[in-house]
Amino acid sequence: xxxxxxEALKRIAAAGLVLGGAGAIAKLRYDRGGDVKASDATPMTRxxxxxxxxxxxxxxxxxxxxxxxxxxxxxxxIDPGSLVRRAVDALGGMKRFISNGDRVVVKPNCGWDRMxxxxxxxxxxxxxxxxxxxxxxxxxxxIVTDASxxxxxxxxxxxxxxxxxxxxxxxxxxxxxxxxxxxRLKGEVLTxxxxxxxxxxxxxxxxxxxxxxxxLAKYTGAMKNWYGSLGGRRNRLHQNIDVSIxxxxxxxxxxxxxxxxxxxxxxxxxQGGNVADARDAHxxxxxxDQVAADAWGCGLIGRRADEIPYLAMxxxxxxxxxxxxxxxxxxx
Numbered sequence: 353x354x355x356x357x358x359e360a361l362k363r364i365a366a367a368g369l370v371l372g373g374a375g376a377i378a379k380l381r382y383d384r385g386g387d388v389k390a391s392d393a394t395p396m397t398r399x400x401x402x403x404x405x406x407x408x409x410x411x412x413x414x415x416x417x418x419x420x421x422x423x424x425x426x427x428x429x430i431d432p433g434s435l436v437r438r439a440v441d442a443l444g445g446m447k448r449f450i451s452n453g454d455r456v457v458v459k460p461n462c463g464w465d466r467m468x469x470x471x472x473x474x475x476x477x478x479x480x481x482x483x484x485x486x487x488x489x490x491x492x493x494x495i496v497t498d499a500s501x502x503x504x505x506x507x508x509x510x511x512x513x514x515x516x517x518x519x520x521x522x523x524x525x526x527x528x529x530x531x532x533x534x535x536r537l538k539g540e541v542l543t544x545x546x547x548x549x550x551x552x553x554x555x556x557x558x559x560x561x562x563x564x565x566x567x568l569a570k571y572t573g574a575m576k577n578w579y580g581s582l583g584g585r586r587n588r589l590h591q592n593i594d595v596s597i598x599x600x601x602x603x604x605x606x607x608x609x610x611x612x613x614x615x616x617x618x619x620x621x622x623q624g625g626n627v628a629d630a631r632d633a634h635x636x637x638x639x640x641d642q643v644a645a646d647a648w649g650c651g652l653i654g655r656r657a658d659e660i661p662y663l664a665m666x667x668x669x670x671x672x673x674x675x676x677x678x679x680x681x682x683x684x
Contacts, residue, residue, distance in 0.1 A: 474513065609638070
């Protein structure tokens with residue numbers, strides 16, 4: 353049911369009261385973390401991936417098509433939930449990925465204290481639709497969580513993700529220090545590091561990033577979104593950001609990636625803050641290949657896949673392909 357602006361503000365205020373108390377308990381601590389150094393050990397992985405299917409596509413793109421007079425969009429054309437459903441259905445439906453009784457973690461990008469118009473976080477309606485699809489496919493329990501950069505309570509409230517996920521019957525979990533476990537990732541720069549246990553202690557993991565500009569990595573989407581699986585002083589990884597992204601994507605291999613490109617932050621990412629820096633794209637990409645999803649997504653901000661070093665690293669590690677057009681692609 354649609355709500356008016358007054359009711360929306362009341363809900364946000366109520367959520368702020370609840371999350372304000374939770375934030376005092378669940379606020380991230382950045383006082384731990386592994387050293388950034390080389391390692392020649394075999395990397396650890398947490399692999400939730402499914403094999404490619406002869407019957408189903410490996411990547412799909414759902415883009416709004418204007419049906420109004422004069423090429424204008426109607427509300428139904430650009431509904432983020434409808435676009436998500438079309439993209440997932442084009443891959444064979446959520447039942448391809450989720451089984452009865454599964455515990456599912458949905459990992460959006462909820463790193464910033466920004467509103468949906470800023471396009472710094474995943475669109476809340478995209479998150480809600482993913483949760484709904486999981487339950488329709490038979491999931492027993494769905495958790496929505498992220499280790500935010502700004503205060504987690506404010507991020508989840510301002511982004512609209514808390515309210516949307518809650519009303520889709522997901523458990524919205526804010527991270528706290530006890531949710532992190534030091535692990536030997538054995539990456540090239542990520543050796544020992546605190547990892548968010550909720551993201552690895554589950555049956556299925558769905559990565560739901562937003563496509564946007566990043567001032568250091570040039571583009572951020574699926575692979576960079578795994579920064580939200582780490583505790584510690586993550587800014588220390590920026591000195592070697594491409595290798596750290598490849599290390600993380602080597603470790604975290606999701607069941608499904610759903611890229612939110614309903615609204616895209618074109619510049620001044622990853623945090624943004626100026627509405628003029630974002631543009632509507634009304635598009636969703638779904639894929640079983642996180643490298644391919646990013647190779648597709650970087651084109652939204654005018655970048656080529658060969659301009660993003662971590663994509664080449666991911667491909668060389670066997671995580672996927674930059675040549676997303678070579679996969680079986682479905683238009684939704």
